[in-house]
Amino acid sequence: MYFKDIPGKEREKHFLLSNAQEDRLAHAQLFLGRTGSGQLPLALAFASYILCTDRNESDSCGTCSACLKSHKFIHPDVHFSFPVVKKDGKNRNETTSNDFLVEWRQILKKNPFLDIKTWLHSLNLENGQANINVKECTEIVKKLGLKTFESDYKVLIMWMPEYLRNEGNRLLKLIEEPPENTIILLVAEKQDAILNTILSRVQLLKVHPFTYEDVKSYLIENYEHPDQDTDQIAALAAGNMNSAIHLTEQDSVNYSDALFQWLRESYKMEPVELSKWVNEMAKWGRENQKNFLEYGLHFFREYLFSLTTNRNSVRLNEYEQSIAQKMTSLLDISKTEQIIHILNECMGAVERNANPKILFLADSLAIGRVMRNMHVGENIYQV
């Protein structure tokens, strides 16, 4: 993994690069950030950078013998530890990360921004109780006690130390006084799920969520497909690159067309057409309904922004901006806030498993009433 393959993150990259260049490597570091913020790719890029024998100011070279291995995640001095479940044919307490290294390397190549759900899903083990067990901790102590194989340093990347639970205490001594030339990189999402005794022994690097522009540029470079709307996906992902990658893999759904049609039908309140739309939405399934509502919230927040500032929102594409402009005669700030409120409530109801037909019909009528209060009897909503 190269630093240049991770969009944005200038502050985090600068911190890591300058520490390595000035030989100020902390023995144990915690890369902490919300799900999908890129803490694991940063740790991977950092490990390659530390081991690279021909690194430059901003990245590892990619061609030295260390890079050839570390970039494929097969360097013998880079050890991985991560939550696992029972391996077929083995007892759970005998299963460790080593048993899943092949799958681990595959997913890192495919999506290094993964979360625990993505990881377990890739193993077809969504329902497994993942953890990092006693045997794993014993093996880590053993591995890091060995001499390095090829490089000056050995690196342990432990992903999701949240899953250590009390076993983490077995690693305290190691984290406090690692063997010579050993760097421990913990990569986590939830600070309060990590043992305090570990937290107090590590150098903390806070990894901020990706910006909208970061996500968009990454998608354009790696995933763009003609019928997918990168603006829409970047907005929906809300800084979580793992979500963005999943959205690109879903069947392309045009949320903006569905939203604008919803507003039209809600405004017209024509029963046959409206129930057709509602029945269609009911078939979408919960995840897609949530994405749709998330998109609606994004659109109206940006619309509200342009109403209050009199500027076009840069987070809406041209098509959305043209719709937004047509809406200004119909939806003022107060009406927009009411619609945002309805969408928020609707999102909560979808999450609580409400009946989608009843829910979306009721909310269509609510939105229709908000819209019509302003222009009763006029059918100006034609986009």
Ligand SMILES: [Zn+2]
């Ligand atoms: Zn290199």
